[in-house]
Amino acid sequence: MRGRPNLYTDYNKESAIFSNNTQKSWFLIMVAFSFSLCFIASEYWIYLLTSSFLMSIAAWGLNIVSGFAGQINLAHGFFVGIGTYTSAVLGGIAGANVVGFELDMLLWLPLAGISAAIVGLIIAPITVRLKGLNLGLVTLALVFIGSHLFSNFKSLTGGAGLGRKVARLKLFGIDLENGYQIGDYFLEKNQILYLLSLTLCILCGLGIKNLVRSRAGRAYSAIRDGDIAAEAIGINIFRYKASAFALSSFFGGISGAMFFTVSGGVEPGTFNLLYSIVFVAIVVIGGAGTVLGPLFGAFFYTMFPAIIQLLLHVFEIGEQSLPLNLGQIERILFGLFIISFLIFEPRGLWGIWFRLRNYFKAWPFSY
């Protein structure tokens, strides 16, 4: 239907991943651009982009359970932690007081996701029974139980304050820890990580988009919009709530497994309450219940310290002359962003994007 992008003649077209060729070509351009950034961008920006990709995977995970299925989950960081430590144990090197098996990434990456999903399923009998605020509070308890476990299983996590090395980057038996030579071009470790994260991010993004239009995705939305009504039309609440938690944890686990390979080490204190809240904030700021929202949110969250630094630099404000240090300014702005997005733009960055897009659709007409 050339020239009539909004005319859908069958259901398959309406629910297609890319509703028209423009979207598809923009997607391909963005993907090609992102891959090429690996060879253009400086080390710092590669680091930021890698973090954003991995953060958005975790945020997509939380979005399944909070955005699509409408269940509050304040313990997403706990599942990320489970994934991190699974991968660290399976793929890391054994140390003086930590275990490690040095397995291939092909093994530790999926297993990190699966172990997190299994933990999600184990607690499902509790989380499924509860709803609303009580669920939020139980998941809050989970954060504390998780950080207690992480600090006390010293042989797995290295213990509080000490931490351990995470999984080694070894793919198809090739050790990528010190970069990789392809013909004349030498790929640094951070570039490899960037490419891997980007690939994962694209796969997960397409996966989420696909999930939304599947039977499960529709069931999640139905549960979110009214669980009793959903049950009445024959949706198995237990199965779908549990699967939402498991899927969400799976994404979190994968993201966690990759995320700490960037820095190389992980300390149990990382997975505290604020860490879990960050994911909630990313989903809220980005736009809950949308596919693009968590991606926007994750980029926003990861980039905005850099943006603040850039602004300070542009306006030539010295860090010493400020009453608060940079970390505190970031946290204050972070809190303010959560509050102001909830009050002024509940649909988040996605909502702003949506309105911009619609504005330019009919530009220069405002209707």
Add this chain to the structure above:
Amino acid sequence: MTIFLQATVEGLSLAAIYSLVAIGFVLIYKSMDVLSFAQPALAVVGAGIISSLAVDRGIPFWLALILGIFLTGVLSLIIERTFLRPMVGEPVFSVAILTIGIDILLRTVLDSWIGINPRYLGDPFPTFGNFGAINVGGVNLKFLELTALVTAILIILILSVFFKRSKYGVAMRATSFDQEAALAQGINVGRIFGLAWFIAGILAAFAGFFITGGFNTLGQFSFLIALRALPAVVIGGLDSIPGAVVGSIIIGLTQGYVAYYQIPFENLIGFSLGSGFSLLAPYLIMFVILIFRPDGLFGTEEVERV
């Protein structure tokens, strides 16, 4: 037996602190269906205000205490007016996340003020008796803990009279029962929201003082103690004030007993539960109770319509 009594006393004084924060939670929840995650932050901010008045400004301690508690109430009122009022009628989830944002704001400002070294509140409690404590039959009683216990009981009594007898107390009960009907009866529901937050702020500041007073000091992690009032509220039921008190007693006593009996118990079962298990115990109890009673022990079951 001495250990048992000691654990009981410490557990009860913790329960007193928790119940102050917990009642604040319940008041806010009952009046406007908001679970305020900012409550623990308000408690430590209250302690911070008292400390800055008494130590930095040199105001006499008892005056600083009263002023600090009042100012925290006002701060709480301001938070309600600016951030919470636009959110009336929004989904509970969004509002809960919003209070997390407020919590981050408050604590970041407070943490930057506290700095690296913990702050004293300048209270005279450590000078009473033998370093702030007396010894009765082998049980070490801290004056601060005893004061917390007495204050909490007094406040609970005052509040129960307030809710039964006073005009505003009755108005608050009416509002929590049905907002629209209360509005139709001429109750200023907006003012009731503000009042609930004001009282909750005052209670939080009291708790904040008892958490950080004496040798306890105000540090960056003090709020975690106040946060443990959340499991107490959940155990008791989000919308029940007696429940909040009972929940606090359960949580406080558990924490006290676990702190004293963990090591003998670990020797009995043969493996370690990990250091700091007494701080985790409240959350575990909440977990177990919610499995059996999703609405808490005293909470009213929510009736849902499609």
